[in-house]
Amino acid sequence: xxxxxxxxxxxxxxxxxxxxxxxxxxxxxxxxxxxxxxxxxxxxxxxxxxxxxxxxxxxxxxxxxxxxxxxxxxxxxxxxxxxxxxxxxxxxxxxxxxxxxxxxxxxxxxxxxxxxxxxxxxxxxxxxxxxxxxxxxxxxxxxxxxxxxxxxxxxxxxxxxxxxxxxxxxxxxxxxxxxxxxxxxxxxxxxxxxxxxxxxxxxxxxxxxxxxxxxxxxxxxxxxxxxxxxxxxxxxxxxxxxxxxxxxxxxxx
Amino acid sequence: xxxxxxxxxxxxxxxxxxxxxxxxxxxxxxxxxxxxxxxxxxxxxxxxxxxxxxxxxxxxxxxxxxxxxxxxxxxxxxxxxxxxxxxxxxxxxxxxxxxxxxxxxxxxxxxxxxxxxxxxxxxxxxxxxxxxxxxxxxxxxxxxxxxxxxxxxxxxxxxxxxxxxxxxxxxxxxxxxxxxxxxxxxxxxxxxxxxxxxxxxxxxxxxxxxxxxxxxxxxxxxxxxxxxxxxxxxxxxxxxxxxxxxxxxxxxxxxxxxxxxxxxxxxxxxxxxxxxxxxxxxxxxxxxxxxxxxxxxxxxxxxxxxxxxxxxxxxxxxxxxxxxxxxxxxxxxxxxxxxxxxxxxxxxxxxxxxxxxxxxxxxxxxxxxxxxxxxxxxxxxxxxxxxxxxxxxxxxxxxxxxxxxxxxxxxxxxxx
Numbered sequence: 274x275x276x277x278x279x280x281x282x283x284x285x286x287x288x289x290x291x292x293x294x295x296x297x298x299x300x301x302x303x304x305x306x307x308x309x310x311x312x313x314x315x316x317x318x319x320x321x322x323x324x325x326x327x328x329x330x331x332x333x334x335x336x337x338x339x340x341x342x343x344x345x346x347x348x349x350x351x352x353x354x355x356x357x358x359x360x361x362x363x364x365x366x367x368x369x370x371x372x373x374x375x376x377x378x379x380x381x382x383x384x385x386x387x388x389x390x391x392x393x394x395x396x397x398x399x400x401x402x403x404x405x406x407x408x409x410x411x412x413x414x415x416x417x418x419x420x421x422x423x424x425x426x427x428x429x430x431x432x433x434x435x436x437x438x439x440x441x442x443x444x445x446x447x448x449x450x451x452x453x454x455x456x457x458x459x460x461x462x463x464x465x466x467x468x469x470x471x472x473x474x475x476x477x478x479x480x481x482x483x484x485x486x487x488x489x490x491x492x493x494x495x496x497x498x499x500x501x502x503x504x505x506x507x508x509x510x511x512x513x514x515x516x517x518x519x520x521x522x523x524x525x526x
Numbered sequence: 527x528x529x530x531x532x533x534x535x536x537x538x539x540x541x542x543x544x545x546x547x548x549x550x551x552x553x554x555x556x557x558x559x560x561x562x563x564x565x566x567x568x569x570x571x572x573x574x575x576x577x578x579x580x581x582x583x584x585x586x587x588x589x590x591x592x593x594x595x596x597x598x599x600x601x602x603x604x605x606x607x608x609x610x611x612x613x614x615x616x617x618x619x620x621x622x623x624x625x626x627x628x629x630x631x632x633x634x635x636x637x638x639x640x641x642x643x644x645x646x647x648x649x650x651x652x653x654x655x656x657x658x659x660x661x662x663x664x665x666x667x668x669x670x671x672x673x674x675x676x677x678x679x680x681x682x683x684x685x686x687x688x689x690x691x692x693x694x695x696x697x698x699x700x701x702x703x704x705x706x707x708x709x710x711x712x713x714x715x716x717x718x719x720x721x722x723x724x725x726x727x728x729x730x731x732x733x734x735x736x737x738x739x740x741x742x743x744x745x746x747x748x749x750x751x752x753x754x755x756x757x758x759x760x761x762x763x764x765x766x767x768x769x770x771x772x773x774x775x776x777x778x779x780x781x782x783x784x785x786x787x788x789x790x791x792x793x794x795x796x797x798x799x800x801x802x803x804x805x806x807x808x809x810x811x812x813x814x815x816x817x818x819x820x821x822x823x824x825x826x827x828x829x830x831x832x833x834x835x836x837x838x839x840x841x842x843x844x845x846x847x848x849x850x851x852x853x854x855x856x857x858x859x860x861x862x863x864x865x866x867x868x869x870x871x872x873x874x875x876x877x878x879x880x881x882x883x884x885x886x887x888x889x890x891x892x893x894x895x896x897x898x899x900x901x902x903x904x905x906x907x908x909x910x911x912x913x914x915x916x917x918x919x920x921x922x923x924x925x926x927x928x929x930x931x932x933x934x935x936x937x938x939x940x941x942x
Contacts, residue, residue, distance in 0.1 A: 352850060352935045372855045372931075380852020391847045391939065395538050407531060408852040456852070 298364065299460060299491040300326040300349060305358035307344055307514075318344045319355070320514040326493065328363075328459070331486040333494045333502040336511035343464065345511065346495050350383055350462050351375045363459050380408050384453025384490075386482075388465035390445040392437040398424060398448045399433040405456040423451040427481060443474035450481055454490075461485060463494045467501055479504050536865045539837070550833045551873030553826035558874045558911055561819025562881030562903050566888070568815050570901030572808050577726050577899055579801060585625075585763075586663050586797040587771045589778065590756035598785035607782050607791050609754040616781060617757065621773045623765035626662045631655035631744050631755040633711060642737060644696040644708045651692050652736045653710055655744025655755075663758045666733070671704040671719030678718075678740040684747065686715040690722045691734040708737075713747050715739060726894070767798040820914075827870060827918040834866050834926035838933075845930055846938025855931040862930050866923025867916055874915035878908055 302324040308317040318341045326332055336342040347353035348360065351367055360367045362382055370378065384405075385391075392401045399420050406416035424430050427447040437445055446466060453461050463482065467475035479501060486492045494505055502508050510517035540547045591607035614629045632654050633640045639650035658674045666673075669690070678685055686708060688696070697703045703717045723733035745752060759774065761767040775792050778784070784791045838845070845858060885901050893899070 347936050350850065352939070376849065376852050376854040379850060385850045387939065391843075391850075393844060393847060395542065404848070405851045408848075408854070408857065413530065452851070 297328040298325060298361065299328040299330070300324060300493070301359075301361040302348075303359045305345075305348065305355050305360065307341075307348065307353075307355045318514050319348075322358070322511075322514070322516055324509065324516060326491060328491055329486070329489055330507065331483065331492040331494070331505045332507040332509055333496055333505040334509045334511060335495075335497060335499075335502050337497070340511040341514040342495050342511045346462055346464050346493070349460075349493065350385060351379050376408070380405055380456055382459050384450075384456065384458040384461045386446070386449050386453050386461060386463035386466045388468035390437070390442070390449045390469075392445055392448060392452075394437055397434050397436050398429060398440070401437070401448055402452045402455050404452060409456065420451070420455055423455045424448070426454070427451045441474075442470050443477060446470065446474075446478050447481065450478070450485070454485060458490065460491045460493060463492065465496055466494060467496065467498065472500075475501065532861055532864060533868075535861065536868055539841075539865065540869070543837075546833060547869065550829050551869055551876070553829040554823070554870050554873035554915070555826075555877035555880065557819070557823030557826035558877035558915065559881040559884075560822045561815075561911060562878060562908070563884055564815040564819050565812075565907060566881070566885035566901040566903050568808070568811050569903070570888070570893075570898045571811070573901070574894070574897045574899040575804060575808075578729060578897075579804070584797055584801045585761045585767045587759045587761065587767055587774070588756060588795040588797075589759070589771070589774050590793045591778075591782075592791055592793045594784055594788055594791040596785040596788040596791075598788065599783045601783055607778075607784065609757070609778070611752040611754060613778060613781060614754060614757070616777055617759075617774055620777055621770065623762050623770050623773075625760045625762040625765075626659040626758075628657045628660040628663055628758045629741060629754040629756075630660070630758055631741065631748075631750060631753065633744075633748060640711055642692065642696070642708055642710050644706070647696050649692075649695045651689070652732070653744075654736060654738050655741040655748075656738045657741050660738070660758060663760050664733075665724045666721040667724060668719055668721050670702065671717070673719055673721070674738060674740050679742050682742045682746055683740060684713065684715045684743055685718040685740065686710070687719040687721060687738040688717055689734040689736045690720065691731070692737055693720045710737065710739070711748065726899075761798075767796055771796050823914070823918065826873075827922045830866055830870055830919065831922035831925060833869075834862060834923055835929065837865075838862065838926045838930045841930075842933055842938045843941050845933045846935045846941075849933070849935040850939065858931045858933075859927040862927035863920055863923035866926070867919035870915050870919030870922065871912075874912060874919075878911060882908060 302322055305319055305322040305324075306317070307319040308315045310316075322341075322345065324345075334342050334345060344353065348355050349362075351362075351370065354369075362378070365378070365382075367378065392398075393404065396404070399417060402420035402423055403416040406419060411419070421430065421433060424433055427450055429444060429447055429451070432440060432444060432448075437448070440448070446469075450461075450466075461482070466482065467478055470478060475498075482492055482494065483504065492505075494501065496502050591609055594601070594603050594605045594607065597603050609629070611629070614627065618624070618627055632638055632652060634653075638652070640653050641648055642651045642653065643649075656674060657679060658676060661668075661673045668687075670693075671687070673687055674685070677683070688703060688708070693703050696708060697706070703720050706717050707714045708717060709715075723730040725733050739747075744750070757774070759770065761770045771794055775794060776786070778792055779786060779788070782791075845853075848858065882903055885903055888901055
């Protein structure tokens with residue numbers, strides 16, 4: 274069903290999804306448990322986490338430090354393994370993947386946006402944006418063309434030749450968003466995307482993420498800032514590794 | 527597979543740490559340089575000594591008489607062993623496997639010198655009584671005339687074949703010595719030929735100061751009766767020269783009433799044995815050179831491996847980012863191995879160029895003596911060294927690359 278939907282959308286048969294409610298599941302976690310072994314003790318970071326994010330949703334995950342939100346995001350991003358439970362990403366079971374397969378899913382399904390931008394310092398903006406395409410084996414000429422169009426989309430076409438060190442924080446984060454989008458992922462995972470930015474720049478970044486979401490891509494934002502979280506459709510609160518039930522009310526319609 | 531991006535990244539990485547890359551590369555360059563220079567020096571030594579030995583037949587045996595040290599058959603020790611023509615006949619008759627047998631005499635005894643003059647020119651030369659076959663035992667180049675022949679021996683002709691130095695001293699430059707008379711120990715001889723030595727170095731110089739006269743003439747003209755100074759023998763091809771040497775010794779020992787246990791009474795020299803010894807020495811030297819060179823190179827390669835480990839540590843964060851972007855372990859491993867191979871290959875190439883250049887330069891200096899001549903490194907050796915380098919670079923990169931592939935992206939992205 275999801276495949277049919279995305280196929281139709283890619284062919285332009287369906288308009289980009291502007292509706293917030295979709296019946297297609299993008300991320301589905303059931304009874305996810307994760308613990309770290311520290312010495313002889315086990316630190317139980319995630320306890321029976323159930324999470325359901327539909328395609329086209331924009332949600333935020335909030336929680337104090339140590340609540341397990343980073344771990345949750347790492348599991349969603351297939352950077353980390355979980356101990357038990359089930360994780361379906363775009364209806365694909367994500368479990369015990371080989372390194373190569375995990376790399377492939379990260380490349381094709383997921384775009385990462387980090388608090389500290391994580392651009393490669395010795396590559397210019399264009400080259401940074403093109404990195405995911407490089408790992409897809411796209412030819413140099415083609416990936417530069419695609420990367421240019423995405424840089425243009427975040428308003429940085431004129432900055433293509435600049436190194437990250439020559440850019441402001443907001444610009445760097447826009448490059449990072451362009452890089453996250455370039456492989457046309459299903460989900461954008463943003464880990465404190467505005468954590469290192471002033472509030473005005475933060476809003477600009479959120480504006481871009483909202484536009485991304487409106488183009489049909491599911492967006493998950495981890496944040497501890499309420500004003501940022503409130504710009505998403507739904508807030509998922511984590512406390513001591515559990516999803517807080519009680520206020521599943523959409524923040525904004 | 528040529529991947530421009532990968533190479534650009536490798537070059538960018540090396541340029542970011544120029545000094546470090548340079549020092550690392552130096553270790554490898556130095557290693558290969560040491561290996562090549564040692565190999566060149568070894569080949570120079572080998573060439574020098576081999577050239578020096580090429581003036582001898584390598585299967586030659588020399589036998590001479592000394593003093594007995596043990597009493598035997600009622601004879602006291604300390605008796606001189608002297609040979610004569612009957613010994614020559616006995617050896618020729620009883621011992622198989624001899625190719626050339628040449629009894630010899632020298633005027634004034636072994637290494638003695640005698641005044642040879644022509645008009646107002648005179649000098650001291652070594653004068654030998656020899657048979658024609660001696661030229662087969664000690665090769666020489668006849669530059670003018672001829673060597674001694676059978677008729678010289680039979681007719682006891684007073685003829686002489688003179689060495690290059692003797693010719694230069696006794697004759698004017700450009701003067702043909704053939705047919706001219708020289709005076710040896712008061713006896714006139716007609717020069718029938720001149721030769722240059724095939725030997726190099728000191729041995730060659732000594733040889734060029736020699737004068738050969740017929741053996742039979744020598745015995746009569748210089749009043750030594752039927753005495754033979756010593757024997758020069760070559761074994762037939764495929765015959766063990768050592769066996770021939772032993773047989774001759776036992777025949778002579780029996781004829782001269784020498785105790786079979788008296789090793790000192792008869793002196794002998796087996797060129798083959800000496801040649802083999804020298805060849806074994808070269809084998810040992812070559813082994814040592816490879817041992818030292820390869821381990822020096824290994825030290826350089828371990829240096830590369832070490833630096834690559836540091837590079838992996840430094841680039842942990844970058845590796846994490848790349849993994850988040852979808853880099854496969856394979857692509858990460860190949861990047862680091864390529865970088866390692868590139869550093870070792872470029873450094874090694876420079877080392878090879880420097881090493882070969884150095885050896886060529888030494889060769890150009892034209893140092894040539896008894897123990898050193900024409901140092902060379904064969905192309906195949908250089909190519910083997912280059913192949914070893916690429917391989918070593920790959921091996922040096924394996925551990926760091928594996929560490930890079932094992933980087934946990936979660937940890938890496940958290941690190942600053």
